[in-house]
Amino acid sequence: MPHTPQHDAIDLSVRGVSKHYTGFTAVDRLSLDVAKGSFFSILGPSGCGKTTLLRMIAGFIAPDDGDIVIGGHSMHNVAPNRRPVNMVFQHLALFPMMSVGDNVGYGLARRGLGKAEIRRRSEAMLERVGLPGTAGKRIDQLSGGQKQRVAIARSLVLEPTLLLLDEPLGALDLKLREHMKLELKQLQHEIGTTFVYITHDQSEALVMSDQVAVMNKGRFEQVGTPQELYYQPASAFVAGFVGNSNRLEVTLSGAGEGVAASGLPLKLAAQQDDTGGSQALFIRPETIALSRHEADVAAFDNRLPCRVETLYFDGANSTVQVRDARYGTPLHVALPHTGQHADLQPGETVYLGIRAEHAKAFRE
Template sequence: MSEIPDLECRAISKNFDDFKAVKDVSFSVPQGTFFSILGPSGCGKTTLLRMIAGFQKPTSGDLLIKGKSVLDVPPNKRPVSMVFQHLALFPMMNIGANVGFGLRQRDVNKTDIKKLVERVLDRVGLGGVADRPVSSLSGGQKQRVAIARCMVLEPDVLLLDEPLGALDLKLREHMKIELKQLQSEFNTTFVYITHDQSEALVMSDQIAVMNHGVFEQTGTAKELYYEPSTAFVAGFVGEANRFAATVDQRDGVGLQMATDQGQILRGIDASGGLTQGEKVDVFVRPEAVRLSRKASDMAGMGNAGQGTVESVLFNGANSQLILRDQTTGAEMSVALPQTGEFRDLTRGDVVHFGWEPKQTRVYSAIRGM
């Protein structure tokens, strides 16, 4: 018999008058999973999280925690806790009082509260600070206090509503690693919503990409990055060059296309069933494109061209070139190899570029994406 998931949503929908914010979303989250819902602002992810928490009631569908429906269970009675973006710590209380707040609401006796608070603070790396004021903490420490306040209640599911959004870049990068470590330490199911793909890719066991109220694709970070099933996922997860094109001919899953700017490309039918004459969206990752100072190095590549360097975007290991195709005028982003071979490239230099057809993913066109 399969294990009952910690969280299951069955055809959940939420309408606000004529607007459908969430449309028949179904998914399940096994125990101990870090599950992220990734999508742009307005896609419905916060509404979905608020329904799981009990702050909003679904228009239709069912929500189950540990196999039991919680549709009629009020928020304070559900076995879930929630970490908000702005943390909502109480500045007039010390750290211990903040962490123990929920326990006091449940009428746990003071002796047990003290023990439980000390134990959970130790587990988040803040042992011995219960008597300190919240104002004495750094941003990352406050984040851990907010998590400790939830985890002391031993929820079946911890909901996290873009909790890193208010942090500076360096601290956010650090907290991504720390959050994943805390989730592993507690072995609690985390449901995390974010519009930041880096957060989702780094931390998650499973990611659902949400758009216009539906899940476009659910999978591991590698599956979403290397095998996006829709044009939206290909364009939203990771960096990609996108071309609007028309299918000229096909050979099995292989396609030859003409872009709107006249470039001939060869790639793979990622959505299946694309036909001659069909409008398509073509995606190529910047790191899939090879550079050379010699045209002969691009022989047999399948897709090749000559470009002028428009700009060099130096960002250490993530540096990129912006190239202008000399034939079509199309602009392309290309990951700069870290061999040092091209470190002297500057605006106006000419280079040859190319990539293999298997690195080109093609989907039925979504105009206005």
């Protein structure tokens, strides 16, 4: 039976944790709770502090302030090998001279278990990760995706409270990475171990996670479900980093109206900060309606005549760049998955419809 996260229990609690180095702060007073049995991702650009945080959870780095609690117990002064966690790195660190079974059972052997018990538990775990009958194979006989599963099996066989994953899909090619995203999500759901996953890839975080923390310059910009981050971003950074968006510099009048730097007038929904001044406005390409007929967008709050500039074909993710006919503002619009408008040509006139609630402005 698939595992259901126990949201009333907490496997990991980070409480006001900081890490300072000479000249900069890598992690700045972070706090979070990770529910038992959940898939939790920390998403952010390179250098934002996410790997430093993961290494503090693992015990490889000591925090300067705060506490880390795993399974209800403080990890203060607890060595890495004494913590109920295991870690999967991007470069896997499998032993090429060992068989698959010996790789999976390596940690059990270090704990002093007997050979029969190691074999039983290793083969059972290989079956759970979808690799039955591979215990006797060499590592170089496996595909990239199979090696990923061996690395995960080696960690899970030790029954950790937390499995920490530091960008484990980064070394894979694009097609295999897309496949492994789905496999990892399904594997975590079936086994039920709490996963804490580090990535700079927004697609990985959105597809796999129950909760995501978006990290920037050592702090969390927002923690929420993938849907909350995508549709209800809390800051300009989250709106720009999670998903694709058109970004415009605007000046708000304070009366539900926005004027782009180029002069493009837009009606906006009520903003968190509508006192006027310069802000960043974000409009997602898929929220914009596009038609060759002006009457089709008559019911929208914002109606813009535009000229087609460039079509970007990417199958179901195809987009078109248009430019507002009056003010020259460029916008990207997602084309329908049905293939409608696939025959648009540069220079053609189209009409855009944008609802007020789909234009989100933030003071930076």
